[in-house]
Amino acid sequence: MKVAFVGKGGSGKTTLSSLFVRYLAGRGLPVVAVDADINQHLGVALGLDEARAAKVPALGDHLAAIKEFLRGGNARISSAAAMVKTTPAGAGSRLLRLGGSDPVHALGQEVEGVTLLATGPFNDDDLGVACYHSKTGAVELYLNHLVDGPGEYVVVDMTAGADTFASGLFTRFDLMFLVAEPTRKGVGVYRQYREYARDFDVAIRVVGNKVQGADDIAYLREHVGDDLLTWVGQSSAVRALEQGRQGVVLEEQNEAALGQMCAEVDARTKDWEKFQRQAVEFHVKNARSWANRATGEDLEAQVDPEFRFPVAHA
Template sequence: MKIAFVGKGGSGKTTLSSLFIRHLAAHGAPVIAVDADINQHLGAALGLDDEQAAALPALGAHLPLIKEYLRGSNPRIPSADSMIKTTPPGTGSRLLRVTEDNPVYGACARGVALDGRAVRLMATGPFTESDLGVACYHSKVGAVELCLNHLVDGSGEYVVVDMTAGSDSFASGMFTRFDVTFLVAEPTRKGVSVYRQYKEYARDFGVALKVVGNKVQGADDLAFLRDEVGEDLLVTVGHSDWVRAMEKGRPPAFELLEADNRAALETLRVAADGSYALRDWERYTAQMVHFHLRNAESWGNAKTGIDLAAQVDPGFVLREDTGTGTGTGTEAGAAAGTTPRSASLRPAPQPA
């Protein structure tokens, strides 16, 4: 299942997403963690030092490889250069699986050991000096959107994305790629303002939005959040000595996280599992196509010089059960030497 963490800058979304990733790993679940924030802090929150975090490969730097691999033998896509961030998969496309090994993960993911459990970490890459004044950060997350569009996840498999702060996520269709979106909100007026924006923007797209109250210090804070967000408030998190030690770079064993905070993380997992069970694959695919056609008309056709609507395979529905129903890309994946679902998770080496 695909899970997003969003919220106002400074709300604690990266901290909470890292705790959730640790919680999943501690229970033996396969996890892909993605840092899609303009401020790249997820690696550090998962225990990488500054040198290791800086050495993470940037997804955007490997976009040609990603496109070429995902294109596979799809006859509707004549070249990798004709693909944009919203290009949907079709018959012949290669699909990504959470637990397989493939060239995309080999180039763009690194294994991170969390209390003996390995997760894959991918990052968009930081905003560089060459980007200043000439590039939009949304071009950085285009590689993430393309990968999510081609990623088939199953029950008990988790893709956790730490999104950029605020409502910037709505600058692309990526906000519809998630089974549940956890919005981290502090018990302040500013803290719930992003919630109101997100709720309004997501209303017509069936986005499952759950609020995680953070830095909640007492009954008054809890009452404020309940008044402001109502039934969307899923759980609250308070002070944590474990988190304070982690932020100093000296995290104790994860099993020593406070019991109430462990219970809160389990509430998030149960909510994510429940949302995945409700996924409508046809609607999921239709939303992907909807945003591709909008992007094609707005800028994609002019950029590529072709009609990108022709990339849409009308008979294709992305499904978990690869190999049945409409097109799935199984043949292309097999030809590339990848093994869907059954491949073991072999983490890439830690950054030096």
């Protein structure tokens, strides 16, 4: 399953995504964690010190090699340079699998049984000449070509705010967890996300964070309704983890919330046909909007109408 964590800045999105990744890995489940936030903090949240986290190779720095590998023998793609972030898989494309030996996963840093991938930070060379989607394009290509099987998880910590919807990346997930504080701003972001996702059949469940009591829960239920899945309370254990302490045990209630989240993910039905259809829709949209001009080619020709993922009916 492909899972995204989204929410406004400061909501605890990175903290919750790291706790969920730790929960999965602690049960021996294969999991890839992807830091796709403009503020690259997921590695530290997973237990790396700042120096090691800063050395995780940036996917964006290896984009040309990633494109060349994924293109493989796909005759519809003239060159790696003609691939854009939305280019879908087709006949001859190289598909990726968790734990596979490929140039993408080779960029990962192993952390306590987790493979951590990172888009890389926004650096001085990017200022004034690039947007952060030039970084997350590598993540979109990765997800477009990834065949994740039952009991395998890719967890992506997305960039904060509605910027999530500035590309088709938001449709690449089986489920999005929206981390919301019990405040007007928190539920306002939820409404914004629901509005943006409404026409794209994107599954969103809300996880309340920084909940202090029954009034906070009632507030979230009033404004979020049935989309509220669970909530996490104020946690001394989380604070200890953020301070770099080892051997920390999460509070029973918060551990149970992670279990609810895992069960919700596992209950999702994998829809490979929708996954490929949405990839094609956004690729065509991008081709007509800017990518044809940028590459000097008709990128709609990259779409393979006969392509089906090899596990489409798993």
